[in-house]
Amino acid sequence: MVMKMNSKNHGEKGAVLKSKLEARGGHLTQQRAAVFDYLGQVDHHPSAEEVYLAVKQKLPKISLATVYKNLEALVNCGAISKLTYGDAAARYDIRTDHHYHTRCMGCGKIWDLEARASSDWLKQIKPQPGFNVEDYRLELLGYCRDCKR
Secondary structure (H helix, E strand, O other): OOOOOOHHHHHHHHHHHHHHHHHOOOOOOHHHHHHHHHHHHOOOOOEHHHHHHHHHHHOOOOOHHHHHHHHHHHHHOOOOEEEOOOOOOOEEEOOOOOOEEEEEOOOOOEEEEOOOOOHHHHOOOOOOOOOOOOOOOOEEEEOOOOOOO
16 A cells, blocks of 8 residues: 555645654654655655655755654654664655565565455464564565566
8 A cells, every 4th residue: 555645635644743753852844754755655665775865856955864863753753664674774664554565585675565464364373382472574575576586
């Protein structure tokens, strides 16, 4: 699901974002808005470097460090999610609900996977005795159209 920002929901999303930031002692700046807007326009979950390159087209004076700081501020206030996978670069997702992903093992890009949540298949997974499951995530690994082997 791509959450494109149109003129109607842009104002609503901006107000919600401002409220989330202020609740954590932050402010809605031009840079934060640009980072958030970009995440709302893409159909994959970009790295900080990808966000930087895109936002720099609108805000030429923005630095990579500023993009990192703003991404972390957005994560900390709950406006976006940060996806980390071992040694790979973190990727950022505008969706903060529980959902699943596909990840390309070639380029590292991550997309949302539309799957219906069902506990039936979860009942078949048995962790070791004494292991307390707090959460789970489903991720399909493979190669995207551009990296296809």
